[in-house]
Amino acid sequence: xxxxxxxxxxxxxxxxxxxxxxxxxxxxxxxxxxxxxxxxxxxxxxxxxxxxxxxxxxxxxxxxxxxxxxxxxxxxxxxxxxxxxxxxxxxxxxxxxxxxxxxxxxxxxxxxxxxxxxxxxxxxxxxxxxxxx
Amino acid sequence: xxxxxxxxxxxxxxxxxxxxxxxxxxxxxxxxxxxxxxxxxxxxxxxxxxxxxxxxxxxxxxxxxxxxxxxxxxxxxxxxxxxxxxxxxxxxxxxxxxxxxxxxxxxxxxxxxxxxxxxxxxxxxxxxxxxxxxxxxxxxxxxxxxxxxxxxxxxxxxxxxxxxxxxxxxxxxxxxxxxxxxxxxxxxxxxxxxxxxxxxxxxxxxxxxxxxxxxxxxxxxxxxxxxxxxxxxxxxxxx
Numbered sequence: 536x537x538x539x540x541x542x543x544x545x546x547x548x549x550x551x552x553x554x555x556x557x558x559x560x561x562x563x564x565x566x567x568x569x570x571x572x573x574x575x576x577x578x579x580x581x582x583x584x585x586x587x588x589x590x591x592x593x594x595x596x597x598x599x600x601x602x603x604x605x606x607x608x609x610x611x612x613x614x615x616x617x618x619x620x621x622x623x624x625x626x627x628x629x630x631x632x633x634x635x636x637x638x639x640x641x642x643x644x645x646x647x648x649x650x651x652x653x654x655x656x657x658x659x660x661x662x663x664x665x666x667x668x
Numbered sequence: 669x670x671x672x673x674x675x676x677x678x679x680x681x682x683x684x685x686x687x688x689x690x691x692x693x694x695x696x697x698x699x700x701x702x703x704x705x706x707x708x709x710x711x712x713x714x715x716x717x718x719x720x721x722x723x724x725x726x727x728x729x730x731x732x733x734x735x736x737x738x739x740x741x742x743x744x745x746x747x748x749x750x751x752x753x754x755x756x757x758x759x760x761x762x763x764x765x766x767x768x769x770x771x772x773x774x775x776x777x778x779x780x781x782x783x784x785x786x787x788x789x790x791x792x793x794x795x796x797x798x799x800x801x802x803x804x805x806x807x808x809x810x811x812x813x814x815x816x817x818x819x820x821x822x823x824x825x826x827x828x829x830x831x832x833x834x835x836x837x838x839x840x841x842x843x844x845x846x847x848x849x850x851x852x853x854x855x856x857x858x859x860x861x862x863x864x865x866x867x868x869x870x871x872x873x874x875x876x877x878x879x880x881x882x883x884x885x886x887x888x889x890x891x892x893x894x895x896x897x898x899x900x901x902x903x904x905x906x907x
Binding site: 549563564565582584585586587589603605607610611612639642643644668 | 672693694696702703715717718719720739791812834835836837845846847848849851853854855856871874
């Protein structure tokens with residue numbers, strides 16, 4: 536008698552076993568992963584979505600010139616598992632962001648590593664599991 | 669580690685190399701590309717969780733199809749098990765393609781055609797709309813081994829074989845939604861399309877430099893995957 540997969544008959548949910556899944560796109564091609572930078576400024580926009588959330592922050596560069604920085608963060612699905620929601624950040628929040636700078640300085644983009652909101656001490660990036668791909 | 673310029677093991681031809689050299693990975697930030705899903709030959713290599721459902725003939729209880737829901741990009745896939753033929757080649761293609769399956773003992777073999785063009789890797793190794801896929805699903809307890817044999821007459825010189833393992837989730841992940849909306853991620857002119865002219869891709873050799881291997885080996889396609897390539901590799905390393 537031919538055998539089948541008994542458990543496949545029900546709605547079996549499977550997930551990748553090894554952590555070899557590739558990211559949505561290559562971060563190393565977009566950011567200098569061997570460098571970090573920090574900005575602090577006012578949050579202009581929080582786009583909580585897939586494939587990646589983005590936080591736009593108005594902050595000065597090293598020369599004091601104000602720019603709109605695009606900070607790339609995790610996908611909404613991934614972040615929601617870490618307790619982040621579309622209500623976590625609000626327009627007008629003053630935030631400090633540390634991350635990898637983009638390879639093209641004209642883009643003013645950063646890959647998020649750590650975020651802190653001084654007003655209430657909210658932070659992301661230094662607790663176990665707070666990461667994204 | 670995901671490094672730009674990693675084409676190792678992909679049996680690319682010259683057309684694929686030209687495509688990859690011109691590809692700028694920041695193209696994924698372009699509005700029209702942000703929500704582009706992975707196709708069936710690519711999705712199993714990315715972050716994924718999926719559910720498998722049976723559809724049975726209510727009268728005979730024979731399995732008509734397996735349906736697979738992938739959380740990433742919320743894609744549905746149907747694997748027809750009723751012996752039906754694949755449609756003509758001119759029928760519209762989809763990201764999941766048209767799949768038929770049959771059992772060989774405990775192994776489910778699935779053949780897929782009509783797959784939309786996409787990539788084998790996000791580093792820019794392209795796949796064409798003539799790609800066909802043969803998969804073998806082999807279960808060992810709670811582990812599902814998955815072997816893919818990809819054939820692409822446009823961009824590959826020979827079949828591209830990949831394998832991965834999946835495990836049954838012990839507790840349900842509550843997040844199966846993947847809402848993707850188009851937003852201006854990084855302010856840019858909407859008519860800008862990132863690309864590189866021939867010979868101008870500054871990142872194409874990043875992988876080779878990071879791991880100290882010859883770029884010819886990384887970009888060399890199928891011959892580099894065989895033991896017979898070792899003397900060539902040694903010569904290049906000693907150059």
